[in-house]
Amino acid sequence: MMKKFVLLLSVLCAFGCKPLLVKLYGIKNPSFVTEEKIKKYLLKKDIDTTGLLYTKDLKAWQDVLSIGMPNAYFFNAKGEYVNYKKTASDCNAKVGSFIEDLKSLNTEPSDKEFTLEKMFGKLSSYNGKPTEVTGYDGYVLITWATYVGKLNRDKSFDWVELIKTAQSKGVNVKMCLINGDLQEKWGMSEEEKSQLDFDFDFNQ
Secondary structure (H helix, E strand, C coil): CCEEEEEECCCCCCCCCHHHHHHHHHHCCCCCCHHHHHHHHHHCCCCCCCCCEECHHHHHHHHHHHHCCCCEEEEEEEEEEEECCCCCCCCHHHHHHHHHHHHHHHHCCCCCEEHHHHHHCEEEECCCCCCCCCCEEEEEEEEEEEHHHHHHHHHHHHHHHHHHHHCCCCCCCCEEECCCCCEHHHHCHHHHCCCCHHHEEEEE
């Protein structure tokens, strides 16, 4: 049975035509990729691949990307989730301003049920080493994928630079990149892969 997945792509722009958005940003249907291809893509963008994370399986992939793509997860010093969205209509355009005010992360309301530990239960590291999750005042997990094209540049990689700037000013946060591509590492058969179908929705 064919499994249909709708990927929510967060785009802030004036265009309302989906085909135009896809062409403008160079967005492609997800395909299964290798660790080598993913790291090569990042290195071309001058992005550090140390500690790069990926989703453990297809179910985790669905869960992690359910908030839209690209996007970011914030956790306070206690490892509790902090939602950067102040209203239901907020989109990932708010991520940048939230990063610029990371010093207030531990004063924001948090979700004690959704923890960093639970989040890492859905993720694996390409280097096979556990991610260090103690001794920080906050944690930022940023999603990105090769198939979203220029959205990486305009969103995810821009947020990376904002966090680096915050860190250089003494903000003690841990940043991790989560790759949102379909992983060859999952070991799915060609038959299983052929049963997957994708469509895009846009949150503007």
